[in-house]
Structures are given as C-alpha cells and as structure tokens.
Amino acid sequence: MRNKKLIPFEVIEKAVAGGPEAVDAVLRHYITHIKYLSMYEGYINDDT
Numbered sequence: 001m002r003n004k005k006l007i008p009f010e011v012i013e014k015a016v017a018g019g020p021e022a023v024d025a026v027l028r029h030y031i032t033h034i035k036y037l038s039m040y041e042g043y044i045n046d047d048t
Contacts, residue, residue: 007026011025
C-alpha cells in the first residue's frame with residue numbers, strides 16, 4: 001500500500017540528478033509548505 005502523501009523515490013532520485021520535470025514535481029508537492037515557511041509577520045514574502 002502506497003502513501004499518497006509521499007513523493008515516489010524515483011522522482012526524488014531524478015530531481016537530485018537535475019531532471020526538470022522531477023524538480024517541478026517536487027516543488028509542486030511542497031508549494032504549500034514553502035509558502036507557509038516564507039511568511040513574514042503574516043504576509044507571504046514575494047520579494048525573493
């Protein structure tokens with residue numbers, strides 16, 4: 001049984017190797033978490 005919340009290991013390997021599609025998949029998977037961590041005083045810091 002697979003956990004649907006996890007990224008497949010093969011995708012992670014390809015992202016580490018620099019595969020653009022795999023990197024995009026990893027970023028899309030973690031976009032909510034990235035936005036949450038980039039908040040500063042309640043606002044998203046879009047300057048970076």
